[in-house]
Amino acid sequence: MYFHYxxxxxxxxxxxxxxxxxxxxxxxxxxxxxxxxxxxxxxxxANCNCFQKFDFDKNVGKKTQLHHKCS
Ligand SMILES: [Zn+2]
Known part of the structure; x- marks a missing residue:
């Protein structure tokens, strides 16, 4: 459940x-x-508690990575 939160x-x-x-x-x-x-x-x-958030720069439309907690 922690992962969900x-x-x-x-x-x-x-x-x-x-x-x-x-x-x-x-x-x-x-x-x-x-x-x-x-x-x-x-x-x-959810199995390896790994997540990555994508952040889109509205100006250039480029994808950047804010969080990457995969081991
Ligand atoms: Zn996995």
């Missing part, structure tokens, strides 16, 4: 965009997008 605090409101196999553990790695703008928010694997 971590995602709430980091990514905020989100919907599942798509799911792939985690490259680390082989469990489900979920990509989330914003329910409002449709922008990709980040990705997370």
């Amino acid at each position: 971590l995602l709430d605090a980091t990514l905020g409101p989100r919907v599942i965009y798509y799911v792939i196999e985690c490259s680390v553990c082989g469990f489900d790695e979920v990509y989330f997008k914003s329910p409002e703008s449709g922008e990709l928010l980040g990705r997370a694997c």
